[in-house]
Amino acid sequence: MESTSPSTQYESDNISEEIPLVLQFQKCLQSLTQFEEHAQKIKNYKDQKKIPPGVHVKVGILGAGVAGLNAAMQFDILNKNGYNIEYEILEGENRAGGRIFTHKYPTINEERWQYSDMGAMRLPIWHSPTYDLIAYTNERIQEYNVHVDKINNDNKDTVGFTPVEKYPLIDMRDYFFDSRDASAKDLNDPEAASFNLYYSKHLEIVLQKREIDDPDLAFKRGGESLKLQAEILKEIRDTYEKDMKEIREEFVRAIKKTVQTTEEANVPIVWKKIKELLSAKPLLDLLDKYDNQTVLDYLVAQQNFGGDQAKINDYKRKLYAWESLFSFVGFLDTSLVEQIFEDKDFDQETPYEHPDLSIWDRGPAQYEPLDPNERKKIPKWHTISGGLQKLTDGMFKVIGTNKVRFNQRVTRVTYRCKKVDQTGHSCELSGENECDSYPVNERIEVLTSNGITRLYDRVIVTLPTAACANIDWTGFKKFRKFYEAFRNLNADPLFKHSLEFNHRFWEDTNLLKENYAFVGGQIVSNLSSRNLVFPCYGYKDTKGEDSSNEQRHGTVLCYNFYQDGIRFIGLTEEERTQRVLTDIDTVFKKLVKEPSKFRSRDYYTGNSFSQSWANTPGNGLAFFRPGQYETLNCLDQGYKDLLYFAGEHLSVHHGWIVGALQSANKVIQDLTLEGKKICFLAPKTQTANGNTVNITPLPIQGIKYARFSAKHDD
Template sequence: MPGLSIFGENDVLAHHGKQLTKRFLLSHLKNNEPPKVTSAPLENYPVGILGAGASGLYTALILDDLGIPYKIIEARDRVGGRLFTHTFPDTTGAPYNYYDVGAMRFPEISPMSRLFHLFDYPPLNSSGIDLKKKLKRNHFYSVPEHAALLSYNGVTVKQNSIPAGDPFRSAAVIKDVDSQSYLLAGAEAIVDDVIRSFAEGLLSDIKNGTTTGWEFMMKYNHLSTRAYMSTDYRPSAKLRLPYGPLSNDVINWLETFDKSTGWYDRSLSETVLEAVAFGWSPTTGMIESTEPGTKWWLLDGGAYQIGDCMATYIRSSKPESIVLNKRVTSIGLDDDSDGKLATPAPVKVVTDGVDQHFFCHVISSIPLPVMRTIDLRKAKLHPMQSNALRQLTYGEAVKIGMQFRTAWWTMAFDKDRKPINIIGGQTYTDSPLRTIVYPSHGDVMDGKTTTLIASYCWTEDAEKLGALIGSCDQVLVDLVIRELSNIHNVTVDFLRNQLIDTFAWDWSRDPCTMGAFAFFGPGKFENAYQSLNTPAADGLLHFAGEAISVRHAWVEGALTSAWRAVYEIILTDPAFERYQGTFLEHWGMDAEWRDEKAFASDPVPLPNPETPHDPQTVSQDLPSPSSPLSLSSHASSMHETLDMRNFNFLRGNLLLGNIAAMHPELCK
């Protein structure tokens, strides 16, 4: 085989996922023989894909490339799932009169390598689709001379000119200890200190091929971030804090400035991994977007185009392969065909309680809370899988987009006749809005983009604000306008006259998601999570979606889970074994499911240098291209050329062992 792409190489999140699987196997595996399943003839029944979000569509791309028949069933009237862009009907600011309600920004880092490979995928960059050309730089942090704001306890300052001392009167909310030393250390430094020992340990594992850092993090996996801070955490001497855990008031103060209300009640490992995914660095902590830091990208025209481009290609290849407006109501092994089928199909999917669809295998990318509403009595779920569907938690998220007549946050003056002058980045506040996201798309330097994400909030903040959406829309608009005026020091009347339209969305109240993204509680990354990385229905129902990955809340997680679900079928069903070579050659190996010590194979030659894209057709401001057979450097931190000369790779042993541990009845 020519050079094999390893997605997630030198990736802390893949390292985490791999070690979780190994621990699970050591605890549960009784029979190390690979499980095998028998499905209906592939020539008679396709693979069923439930959900046309990023995971379902990526599954279809893989199957289409392999020549495996498939059919996608989607409950909505559109594709994309949480790749959702709202365009305001008024044309003010067009073509940038939109905002991304779901995924909106993509850091160019190693844990996101499969997504950037998708951006390069040739079928999505030909015949007028041109996905990669839509990538533009995202001002995740403000343009330095046009900084956004910090607004806490009624005090608002520019992020690039924070006064010394206690500008936000934080001493007033820290009463259970002497606040002075904590305020001198600063919230950012304390949070970094909490995360640092875990993040450095994980990065050391990657560098040295060890598991010491991961084992150290998992020692505290049973704790929430708050519980760890209040019991086991000990500050570094350099912070000059009292030696001992943090008090409740200090933890609340840190959470307010660092995350959203209630975030610290979730898993400590989620907090650590989220910091790494956002570009935590041993030298600078949460690094800025300037070189040599992380580059952030957006899709010009909206992130929905990721799903739309995949669907466009899929429909061009197989016009009838995507079925919309069909809600799945039951999934199970077919035992009641009543002789209607010449060859009984092992998996029956019912939509809208009436229509029946038959498949040889089913890959479900339906969000886990929604799966709980489906009749799964005949799906033969393991009890741990049933518990996982109930117990694995999703986080709340609300976005409120507003369209204005002008980009007043850039062009206007405040009540003191000072220019507001904000371009890109985000304002952080303890007001109900919590985060305000300024546009990065369009001609933002000249204030031509007039849509604003007036609020982006999570967890308990989203739960409260979301209660106003739909039932009290005018109350919601009045609240948002009031808070925007207070934070930016402009009048309410000015903003009312500027406002054209509002569109708010609460992902927890979306019947097709029932939550924004997977956000696990303490300990949930172990048995419950691992159980859904194995199939149900005698090996014929496979789970996918960002929740079934360690990359929660990222499109990358949806893609890696889809890859695993397809590979699961190839490894366990003899009818699909013939596809394994092409699958690995075209879609690579995920580092999360690779064990260097499990198998020795013949040395694999180094991949050939990639062919550069035509400079006349690809902007030099785009990420570096990657071919299906080699990953090149998108930045100094990702896509390092792989030394394949002494490379041992696992043909799914971790995956097979995981299935065997949960389903010994499949091991013959």
């Protein structure tokens, strides 16, 4: 093993006898003093865990999903204000975006091309950090486009010059979480009639959501039998929602006591580490109480059956009947705490308060009026025109296409350092176990599938835990808990299957019975397809003009997860398509005026696309089993201030963009000296070196509050 002595720094490698004794002593003293100073610097470096401004540090980001791209954008902000962080992103696939992916169907009309979001597809307005990111990304894109305009204008007369293309801004539109009545004059009116459809294969009935809310409506349509079924479903649903509401309110009270707010900004510290949040009483008491329970355990315990097994079994049967129609197979066996957080992400009714419930990052930002009456008029859900991939494409362009290395799947991550002993000798080592004296120059070595090795001062791992489990982690001491987290944290095998149709028959008021033609929303059933999601774009929505019967292309998305998603994975593409078409026929024969004449295959273009996230290295979205919120604590802490972990699985927003943003921002705070979050929208953000970051983003394209322009024919 090669070694190098610090004495090579001086004029002579050896103390010559020709030099006077006093000078020999002085030189030895100088060497010893410098070594002690060096040792003190090592100690200070160990104590100083965060990167200070001005110090050059090379950071490797593993994964170009939302978390990785967000971390890169934050580094760019810091580098403009005194930091010197060199970074690159290693991505195993040939594109950026991770589980944000939009499939586009071929078309001869670019203005009316069809698409389906095969990953994330909708944005609730209370996820304000996501909207902040979109606004900031648009501002950076517009700055680039102004620069492109100047280049094109300056060179327009140059022979052979090819104009540079501008980047499109991210334009948003209303997302219809519930279906809208296709006959409504203004589909974008939040108070317009809306409903979802529920179909039971065993009962062979179709119920609108509003009929379950008011069974008398079901009676008017289908008599006493239909009313009875609506009442049964309403009773089960209301019991579940009542019990879950009580436990959510219990968590809310605990969170309010846990979360501190900053007086200066009068907003919650939303980027606190999950470990700190989950280890603070009284929230910790609730996690100890509930984290090891399933949803089924909790709901049964709430009924106080007094040990009467017959009543318990009967109630369980009702719950499983509810699960088969209103949720997904396996839902009742998931973590209770997981479902509390999941319900909160879909909660449209909770009023905004100050301090806000920062664990969920809920907040109106500048997108909603604080007046409750005005807030009711604002659409609560939105999506991006052209697909959500436009967001990650925009982020990728903002940081610079040269910052991402594609097709670089990580196969091994190694801890490396130098050891300096008490004589001042240093040597290169691989493996922390050998660094028992003065470890210096600690680095992380990353090997990718093409055989390229890279060294970094810090590494941010944004890969899903399933992908981490297939990486060799060498030289790391006390890494067992990390391995266990990689192997055990549960992932939801999300599956989507998209079909293109040459006619939007679900919007056709001539084809369907009165009040059954709809735009957007979904049909939930206990058929194999489970959830059929309908597009919120491509309809013609000019006020007063009924154009729903126009021959226009559209897509239908079969959206399944957990056990329902697994069933589709083993089928061929053709088998999946035929299964979905059959299920569409089964439901719509209950809705159309002439059932014998309806065949969805008559409108099917032959184009389909499947995305099984279980067949990717990440295996799907985080969806924890009981007890697993405690398991992730080691990932949240990171490793020796060298390895940091981020991603939606390290947040309380599993499966949401805001979860990836939340975790990445916590990593940036842990990694640097920034005591405050670097918010994309903060008009003035003070950095550690005293500079002020001025960020005044453009408003999101075409909105006032969240009123996105929906007048599109895309």
